[in-house]
Amino acid sequence: MTSPDLLLRALHDEGNPPLRPLPDRVEEFLKKLDAPPRLAAHLRAVHDVAHRLVEWLEEREPALRFDRDAVLFGAATHDIGKTVHVGELSGPGSAHEEAGRELLLAQGVSAELARFAGTHAAWNGPDIGIEDLLVSVADKIWKNKRVQELEDLVVARLAEVSGRTRWEEFLAFDDVLGALGEGADQRLAFQASYPVRRAH
Template sequence: MAVDREAVLFGAASHDIGKVIHTAELSGPGSVHEEAGHRLLLDHGVEERLARFARTHAAWTEPDIAIEDLLVSLADKVWKGKRVPDLEQKVVDRLAAASGQATWQAFLDLDDLLTAIAAEADRRLAFQSAHPISG
């Protein structure tokens, strides 16, 4: 499967950049940071192909969404230890179709990887909570 690795890494690292403007969303719910982050990145010269993840990381249910957007959405969830079966299934379906691998095998392989990443979520979230942002 052809994947823009640079874009996925950038998106995973920067998708929540709008929370620097909407700091209440650092620890609470909200989606205002998505469009704000997209605009912030564009205003600072980031290409749309990279800036889009600030806007699309919660839009994984959209039809025809690119694999890169799905991977950034998946990274966003699993980093926090959240497993989203419908999102994971979209990724599994893409992986199986691209590789010719049986869907069940693609699921097992992805599940092993996501389980390992999610296992460290409590440690990451505790570190984040130990460094609160006050505004």
């Protein structure tokens, strides 16, 4: 199977359990950039988790004001810089972060939305919003990785808005992250079923 075929399959294979498709705009970017199939699979997994997290938040925290579309776009594009730094799909590295932001800006994406390519791995900056934190959480919990410092930042934001104690918010957030983490093995298997390298 050729690389474009594998990319299309990664974008449209339903998955088990099913994963939501990426936004059309993001799918077009990935095709145009000839993205590695594994990157498309990864972005779908993180985007799907972000979608479920956003749905939970909207139900539990109606007073929380956040940009739902920005979170979903950020989750769907956070690693797009790995189209340039392909080695970071299978090994460590942060060069993809700034590269991804620049790539998105070059594609006409606003700075407001392109920022997630850079902020998904750095959640301590002064201008980090709840949207950035949610993209970061989705990028961890898709593989059932828990990061206490990151989760504490979200819990603090939730308690500020809800009027409930941090402990109450922690328990609820812990529950939803536990439930989301349960699908990690299937998502990891879905991602691993696609190659890192383009077959040219």
